[in-house]
Amino acid sequence: xxxxxxxxxxxxHVQRKYVEAKQYYxxxxxxxxxxxxxKHPTLVYILGGLAGLHASQKNYHYAEPLxxxxxxxxxxxxxxxxxxxxxxxxxxxxxxxxAKRTKKAEEIEGRIKARTAD
Numbered sequence: 001x002x003x004x005x006x007x008x009x010x011x012x013h014v015q016r017k018y019v020e021a022k023q024y025y026x027x028x029x030x031x032x033x034x035x036x037x038x039k040h041p042t043l044v045y046i047l048g049g050l051a052g053l054h055a056s057q058k059n060y061h062y063a064e065p066l067x068x069x070x071x072x073x074x075x076x077x078x079x080x081x082x083x084x085x086x087x088x089x090x091x092x093x094x095x096x097x098x099a100k101r102t103k104k105a106e107e108i109e110g111r112i113k114a115r116t117a118d
Contacts (some may be wrong), residue, residue, distance in 0.1 A: 002032035006046045014055050025050035039063065041077050041085070044070045048088030055095040069094035074115070081116065 009024035028046045036042055051066035070088055089112050098103035 002028045002035065002042070002046065005031065005081070006049060007054075009046075009049055013049065013056075018053060018057060021053050022050065025053065039073050039076055041073060044085055044088060046075050047073075048091060051095070052088075052091050055091065058098075060095060060099045065091075067095065069089055071111070078115070086104075086112070086116070 005024045005028035009021045009028060012018075012022055012024060029050065030042065031047060032043050034039065041118075045052060047066045047070040051063040051070065054060070054063035054066070063095070067088075068116035071092065074089065080094070092106045093108050096108065
């Protein structure tokens, strides 16, 4: 169910129906947390979607904690290798650069590279 809600949220996001997208992302997060726990890699995708929604509206103060949580889940589960996850983490770096926070962006890039350099 969480995956379907996330897909609907993504659809609303690209249609720029931000209020609807946010509601579906939030419902998807709640369902995924209840069903899978708060540290499941599936949450990375949903958190990334909601973070991307906020970042696209330049609401960086809402986006950053979501991106940070996604990064923590990746670090705890060691799940950095899926291209979708790397794309979400790159979204975090891009958001930081858009917010003129280059040093923090470079720090996050370093953390990602350290985990994926095999």
